Every structure is written in structure tokens, then in C-alpha cells.
Amino acid sequence: MPRNLSEDEVSLFRERLCEVATRLFAERGLDAVPMRQLAVELGVSPMTPYRYFRDKDDILAAVRTRGFNKFAEALEKARASVRDPVLIGDAVCNAYLDFAFANPHIYKLIFDVNQPTRHEYPELMAAEQRARDTMSAWVKDQIEAGLIVGDPEEIGYIMWASTHGLVMLELAGKLPKGSARSLKKAALRLMEAGCRPRGSMPHTTKRSTARK
Structure with missing residues (x-):
């Protein structure tokens, strides 16, 4: 026994x-x-x-819950480390890429697996929502600072889709190593240019201090 x-x-x-x-x-x-x-x-x-x-699905839910929380922690830490809203986008996107490439197994399981029973696991649902919130929080910071305009959730989803696509292409060997990071910077600039308030000047000050 x-x-x-x-x-x-x-x-x-x-x-x-x-x-x-x-x-x-x-x-x-x-x-x-x-x-x-x-x-x-x-x-x-x-x-x-x-x-x-209980079973393998129970294990998968636990694995994904841990993964979402670790991912969210990384992005929250990056956002909290930067006071200048001009630099927040760079910091959070870099943290996203750092996590994805340092933890490819976890990344694939949280974002590239369909788990139909996810609604049966409240902790998983909460962790998933926390992760999603981190991907639009920095957008809200820029909107509140008057740097961009638009729906933070919509912009956050667009940037998420762009970054996720680049990560998966590089992990699959469809892009040369390091391409996701350089293309992410281009995508971020295009997003900022498209969402900039009419008549405002590009906010490039201090941009060079962000990690490339």
C-alpha cells in the first residue's frame, strides 16, 4: 500500500x-x-x-497553466522594468521572443495546442487570460501616453499574431536564426506608425537604448 x-x-x-x-x-x-x-x-x-x-488531459492542463504563468511573468517583468512608454513595446516584445526561444517546448504547448477541455480547468483559464492581458497592457500604456490611438485589445491581438507567426516560422526553420527579432522590430514600427495620432511626430527619442 x-x-x-x-x-x-x-x-x-x-x-x-x-x-x-x-x-x-x-x-x-x-x-x-x-x-x-x-x-x-x-x-x-x-x-x-x-x-x-486524473489522466493525460489533466497533466496537459497543469503543464499549460504553468507555461502561461511563466510567460506572463516574463512579460510583466519586462513591462515593469521600463518607465518610458516609448520603450515599453520593445521591452515586452523582446521578452516575448526571449521566452519563446528559451522555452520552445513550453511555448508550443501553450500557443500551438488545442485543448477542447480547457474550460474544465479554472486555473488554466485564469493563466491563459493573464497571458493575454500582458500582451495588450503595454499597448494601453502607449495609448494613455498619447503615443498611439486605437483599440488596445485589437492592436494587442495584431501584434501577438505577428510575433507568434515569426516565432513559429523561425522554430520550424523557415526563417534564418535571428530573423524573428529583426522582423519584429519592423512590425512594431509599422504598427506605431499606423496608430500614431494624426499630426504627431514619430516618437523615436531614446529608442536606441532599447535592446536589439
Whole structure:
């Protein structure tokens, strides 16, 4: 009979299982990774994962919840590190790209996987919403500063679609390494030019201080 585990032991094993699942799901695809394979990778009995998760979908939800929160934390930190609204777009977009290329397995699982049961997991829904909010918060900063005009949610979605597309193309080898970052800068400039208040001058001051 299995012994009772402490909360720390449960948390540590869940974290280990999620790390293994993240890698295998991204490398092989969800359908090619049964629960038994996760147990083999962890060196435990086939039934052990079921002590911590109901099924594979439950594991996927936990993996994606962690991924969305880590992604959101990275973007929130970047936004908080910059006071000048002129530079916020660069900082947040750079943080987005840094996260995507440093964590390709996590990135693909949070943005390139369809999970029909996601609505059954409140923590996943909250983490996903948090991540989406971070992708338009910097746009609201620029609007409030009078640098651009428009719907922050709409602009945020456009920039998200552009950045995501560039990331996936580079991860797939369809773009040379580093292209996503340079093309992102061009996309950001085009967005800012198109959303600039009528009659205003381009806000290029201090732009050179942002990391390229």
C-alpha cells in the first residue's frame, strides 16, 4: 500500500512529471505519449502518475497553466522594468521572443495546442487570460501616453499574431536564426506608425537604448 506523501513531496513529483510531459508532448505529440511512457521516463511504476493526475488531459492542463504563468511573468517583468512608454513595446516584445526561444517546448504547448477541455480547468483559464492581458497592457500604456490611438485589445491581438507567426516560422526553420527579432522590430514600427495620432511626430527619442 503506498505511503501518504507530504505536500512538498506531491508538489515536487508533480513538477517533475510536468517537466517530462512538456518535453515529450512537444517532441512527439500528445497522442504519441501514453501515461505509461511518462512513468517510464520518470522511473516509476505505470500507475504512479495516476496518484497525482486524473489522466493525460489533466497533466496537459497543469503543464499549460504553468507555461502561461511563466510567460506572463516574463512579460510583466519586462513591462515593469521600463518607465518610458516609448520603450515599453520593445521591452515586452523582446521578452516575448526571449521566452519563446528559451522555452520552445513550453511555448508550443501553450500557443500551438488545442485543448477542447480547457474550460474544465479554472486555473488554466485564469493563466491563459493573464497571458493575454500582458500582451495588450503595454499597448494601453502607449495609448494613455498619447503615443498611439486605437483599440488596445485589437492592436494587442495584431501584434501577438505577428510575433507568434515569426516565432513559429523561425522554430520550424523557415526563417534564418535571428530573423524573428529583426522582423519584429519592423512590425512594431509599422504598427506605431499606423496608430500614431494624426499630426504627431514619430516618437523615436531614446529608442536606441532599447535592446536589439
